[in-house]
Amino acid sequence: MVKELILEHTRDVADFPEPGVQFKDLTPLFAAPEAFRSVVSDIGSRYRGTVDVVVGIEARGFILAAPVAMAMDLPFVPVRKAGKLPGPTLRQEYSLEYGTATIEVHSDSLRAGQRVLLLDDVLATGGTAAAAASLIQRTGAKVAAIEMLMELGFLDGRAKLAEYDVNCLVLV
Numbered sequence: 788m789v790k791e792l793i794l795e796h797t798r799d800v801a802d803f804p805e806p807g808v809q810f811k812d813l814t815p816l817f818a819a820p821e822a823f824r825s826v827v828s829d830i831g832s833r834y835r836g837t838v839d840v841v842v843g844i845e846a847r848g849f850i851l852a853a854p855v856a857m858a859m860d861l862p863f864v865p866v867r868k869a870g871k872l873p874g875p876t877l878r879q880e881y882s883l884e885y886g887t888a889t890i891e892v893h894s895d896s897l898r899a900g901q902r903v904l905l906l907d908d909v910l911a912t913g914g915t916a917a918a919a920a921s922l923i924q925r926t927g928a929k930v931a932a933i934e935m936l937m938e939l940g941f942l943d944g945r946a947k948l949a950e951y952d953v954n955c956l957v958l959v
């Protein structure tokens with residue numbers, strides 16, 4: 788099952804990037820082609836036919852979203868940290884488990900009515916996903932679903948995402 792594959796390929800790192808944070812490192816999953824392929828194919832098969840575009844959040848969300856988009860034969864659209872996208876953008880500030888940040892999307896990268904699958908690796912406080920979802924809605928596209936590999940349940944990130952269909956493969 789993909790849930791076990793994700794758990795087997797997650798490394799816990801204490802006090803990263805700052806004291807008190809238990810970091811969920813998924814690089815072992817990305818470095819295991821069979822396990823990673825299974826996860827990508829599981830996500831692709833569950834959303835096939837129900838979404839038009841796959842959006843990934845910089846940086847770790849890109850690692851997941853690009854292969855899922857490719858497997859589904861759908862466009863991949865990046866949500867990037869501020870100042871990285873060259874064209875006209877929409878921007879949104881948000882707060883993280885460890886700091887604040889601003890993200891952007893190209894304003895012409897999504898069209899009204901498009902159904903978006905929003906992907907990232909970890910759901911923590913939900914600030915990043917809520918900001919990305921709000922950017923997507925501002926383009927006129929619709930957030931059909933938000934999918935994460937892992938949810939840090941104690942941070943209750945879902946509270947910020949109550950209006951969306953959220954699925955996380957592993958709850959810790």
Ligand SMILES: O=P(O)(O)OC[C@H]1O[C@H](OP(=O)(O)OP(=O)(O)O)[C@H](O)[C@@H]1O
Pocket residue numbers: 844845846847848882883884907908909910911912913914915916944
């Ligand atoms: O639910 P939240 O509290 O918003 O946290 C989750 C976000 O934090 C991590 O990204 P990070 O901002 O560390 O950037 P990175 O992907 O560039 O490492 C993770 O990949 C999510 O995007």
Ligand SMILES: Nc1ncnc2[nH]cnc12
Pocket residue numbers: 808809810811812884909911912939
């Ligand atoms: N504890 C954590 N582990 C991995 N990614 C995160 N993003 C926010 N908090 C995180």
